[in-house]
Amino acid sequence: MCAGVYLDDGYRDAVIDELYVHEERIAAPSYGFDAARVLAHALRARRTELAWAAGVVVLWVLAVPLTGGMFVMLVGPCLMLSLSGWLRGSSRQPPLYRRIPAFLLRWYGRLVLAFVLAGLVVAAFGFGDSEDSGGYGYGEGGTSGGFGGYDGYGDSGAFGQAGSFEPEDLFGPVAGSGLPFGGAGTAWGILALLGVLTTVVALRRGQFARILTGELSPQRFPNHAADPAERGTGVRFGRLARYLRVEQHAPLVMYSASQPFCGAGSPYQPWNLSVELRPRKGSTPEAIDNAKIIERIVPLVEALRIPSPHGSPQLAAAVRDRLRELRTDECVFLPVTGLTRRDQAPYDSAGFEAHRRGSVEEGGESRRHFLRIRVGGWNEEVVVTVFVRVHTQGGMLMLEVAPHVLLPVRKLFQDADRIAHRHRNNNWFGKVVWALTHTPRSFGDALATLGRGAVSGWKMLTGGNGGALPDGPARSVRELGSDWDASLFQDMDINRYLKSVQDRVTGGVRLALYEAGWQTDEFEQKIVNVGAGAVFIESAHGSTIGIGDKNHITTNNNGVAGRTGGAAGKSGNGNGSANGTGNDGGVRSGNT
Structure with a gap:
């Protein structure tokens, strides 16, 4: 993502606008990256690009009188x-x-x-x-x-x-x-000035290639203290960087009502269900609350980190499944409304703990408590985050699961090292041809760069963002830099992570109910199969909906409610109705 700000000026401008121009906006949660460092490189890339653009425009302007x-x-x-x-x-x-x-x-x-x-x-x-x-x-x-x-x-x-x-x-x-050039000399002068412009375009490309292969190389990038992008960036960046590094990784998420999960990626089949809490025959049920259910879920989910038995500790240690790096924590979503300054958000441990205790049993509309489960695969290129919320109210248990997926960063950003290496190791003829083909667009691109810089500066001068009331994040720089899709391997891993986590979540809820002396039949009936692509919710006396591939939904009232994924719905002798949709493009229904 730091390399992306040098390769895509539109992405660079979006990063600066979100994190630097609109300083009233709290940063979105950052999963697997440092937004402050991305901003530092975006500002540095803009300064460098503005300097080159000004030089190109000056050359074009001076060339006009020099050639009559x-x-x-x-x-x-x-x-x-x-x-x-x-x-x-x-x-x-x-x-x-x-x-x-x-x-x-x-x-x-x-x-x-x-x-x-x-x-x-x-x-x-x-x-x-x-x-x-x-x-x-x-x-x-x-x-x-x-x-x-x-x-x-x-x-x-x-x-x-x-x-x-x-x-x-x-x-x-x-x-x-x-004039200095006359006749054929004028033509030679124009060609000479074109040669100077071509040299400037080549030098500009060479500088960015050196940055990508040097400062942003895998060998030097981990040394955060030696990164030149964060030196000499000014008082404003220093202040914003301190805010960003606190906000982006805090368990307290200050959100805007329009985008509460900003930063987590795209929603991936969120679902919820509710069941009646009924005592199990032969047992005296214990009081059960949200905290107890969460405590039962966490060990089961964290057990996914442990490799299955492989015959020896050495073989188990060799397992590199990304589930070994699964992370769980409790987070509280708090609306930003009510703050008068950005630094008033209670990010300290005492403030968060107070909100956590107050929200875990609250079930409120604005302040919400979630168990956050995250798996980062492909070197954090694919991030799967599952938000789990449990609430008991009026003798019922409500379970809400909101999976989100961050897709890989753009292919252009991933290939930054490859692009820079190819350019630096190209022969002189290839570099000359590249510069010649890009010189004609240098004037228009330089004008556009200077125009965007002027617009951004005008927004900072006239927008009044420094004194505005705090606001939640409008965009996530990670989501802005994401690609449209994932490879087949990555898609398979996304499904595997989600199925594994969701199965353990539902298993934890079932065990918590059973150990507390409550019936689990209805819960087990509604959670038919988490591992077949989604969660399928079923009612014994009503409508049933199934979403996913090759799933089966059944009831206990002597009928088959519906079947998707390749066969039409079947009818039985029950009194309910069922509808199923699958990836085979059909919708099947059957009366039970």
Whole structure:
């Protein structure tokens, strides 16, 4: 993610806007990364990018008077190339209404640029000059040709007789005008300035490649104290970094009502159920509360860290399943409404413990207590978080489970080391070709960079965010940097983590009920099969819904309620109805 701010200016701007410009917003929970360090590199990348952009714009502006205004001919096609990239967008498969205009504008810009460059080369080498001309750009009688008689593309006076093209038609007006370059010298001057711009573009790329392979390399990045991105970042960043490093990993989650789980990723089939608490025959039930149920769930979930018996301790220690790194903790979600300053949030241990004790049995709407279970796989590229909430009220037990998944970071960010290594180890010809192909867009990209920097600075000056009331996170920098999907291996691991955790959660609730002397038949009936892709909830005298693949839902009233995943629903002799949906695309129902 630190490398991503150097590769994607849109992502960099989003990080700065969320964590730096809107300083009133509390940071979203950060799973497996340090948001303050990402912000430090985003600010450093912006400063560096602004410096390069200013240099590029200055070169383009100075090139115009140095060539007598002829350098302006390159501005049009170069801006077309930059605009085509903006029209297409950053999506892998942009819609047709973006792709078609971008394609036409890109190729039109390329053709115009190729025409202008061809004219420059012809003029620079003097091809087509007549032997009796008194110098480049002069016809008979020493009169200057070119744009003097030009009145449109259809006028042959601008392009010679019968529409023929001569170099002096483009560069004749500047010949002998007293500028540093005259005639062929003007063409050579334009080519020389293009060479300088190409060198600047190449040097800029080389600097970012050195940062990616040096400071952000796997060898140097773990040394947090030696990271140059956090040095000289100013008082504002120092203050915000202290807030970020407390908020992002705290068990107390200050949230906005519109996005309570911001930072945890995308919801992955959340579910809930309720059961009646009935005494078990032959036993005297004990009072059961939320805390006791949570205490029974935690050991079962944490037992997933222990490898199965492998015959020897050495073989067990060799198991590298990411479930060994499973983490559990209790967290409290607290609305940010009511705070007048960002540092008033009770993140200290005493404040959190007070909120935990008050919320575990409260069952409130705004302050909520959760057991948080997290598994980070693929070097924290895939993060599965399961939030579990248990509440007893009115002789009923309610169980809420909200799984969330953070997908891998973008492929571009993952390939940062590979991209930088390829560039630094490329031959000189490949580097020159890369710089030449990216130079035409340098002017438009530089203007866009300076514009975005100006807009961000204006927001900071006029937004009044420093004195605004605290607000919850609007976006998570981890979610902003996530890809759209996961590989098949990663998807298989996500399902395995979720099925394992959810099975232990439901098993813990069942054991807590049984050990306290309460019936578990209804609970077991409603939790039919957690391991088949979801949780299936069933009622003996009502509607039944099943979501997932190849699941079976049954009742005890002499009928088969429904079956999904390949067969139609069957009917029996009961009095309820059932509906099942599966990944085979069908919806089956049966009356029981």
